[in-house]
Amino acid sequence: MARGTAKWEDLAGQLLRDIEAGAHPVLTQLPKVRELRAQGWSADAVRDAYRHLTALGYITVTHGVGHFVRDRTVVSVHRSNHGPAADEAMLEPWATDTAEQGLDGRMILIDLFAGEAPASVADMLQLTPDDYSVVRLTQHAVVVTPSAAASDQGEAASGPDSALSEETVLQIQEAWYPAHIARRAGLDVEGNLEGGTLRALTAAGLVGSATERFRYRLATQDERQTLQLPDGGYVLYIERLLVDPDGNVAEFQRVTAVPDRTEVVYKDLQLVRQ
Structure with missing residues (x-):
């Protein structure tokens, strides 16, 4: 000693x-x-x-x-994969990001809610007081990690249903849409959307531009449990406001991520005004 x-x-x-x-x-x-x-x-x-x-x-x-x-593999989230310019042949953005890094990533739909928005969300979506109708999608971005035993036994022992692998939640995604926007883009139905929500919004002509804000904050008790964080742990918190070509708000999204396993990458930023 x-x-x-x-x-x-x-x-x-x-x-x-x-x-x-x-x-x-x-x-x-x-x-x-x-x-x-x-x-x-x-x-x-x-x-x-x-x-x-x-x-x-x-x-x-x-x-x-x-x-x-604990698996401490860092996942690079390439925001260029999350926009309307993404290749139509690409997988859902999270699956694309993880696959590019040799990881098995999936989006899991946790809840689909249709009803009245909280006042704070209604303000972000610029809803009128007489119509707070919204659709909320709650999803978990997970990575499936095979255990050492699964690696020893080969691919037959791996997979999300195997006792020799583990689904680790790296992001909690919560997105709100005005009800008429959700219906137009087909976001008001159960099931994971092929290609993700942004592809659906783009196909409906509802994507113009987005503003994102990043900050770190203390995790709540529910977030610590879901993301397997220690007491006093922090999260990377992202808010995105997406507007359509006419400037109307189409989506308000909150992403809560494990900070030491998340790397956000922006590529080909246009720094000179065209």
Whole structure:
């Protein structure tokens, strides 16, 4: 033990070296508390070491089960894949971004809501007081990660339905549309849209330009649970306001993303006014 260090720091350092050396592959479970206590570590040292590695983003906790090595692969989100100029043959933008990086990404529809918008959303959509009717789509952007056991057993053991793989939610996407816009673009029906919502809006002639705002903020309790973030964790928060060619608001979107696994890339920005 290095002079002046607490025992939990020694244990955390040992576990971290093992993780980085590949002794504990992604998604594998780390030794249980009782196993480490049998090796001479105190319960307090184990608890503090695991808490420290969780805060650093190296491990996640499944309560009642144990601690697991976290996948820390960064996903590049190319905004050029998310606009009307995207190739019609392309997959949905998230699937396109992840496939380009050799990852298995999917969009999962969580909820489709049709009803009255909250006042704050109605203001963003510039709805009139006599008609707050909207459609809201809530989706999760996930990456399917095969475990070490799945890799050992080959492709037959992998896939989203396999116990040897894990769907990790990297983004929570919530998009609001005026009801007449949703009907025109076909966004008011159940099921994932082929090519994504932007392709549907583009096909309906509803895409003009967009304004995006980025910031970091503390995650809410629900966001921490969904995105598997530690207590006190932050999220990358994005708001996008999309308007049609006439300047009418067609979409208000909120994206909440895991910050250390998200890289936002803008390509071919036009910096000189034409």
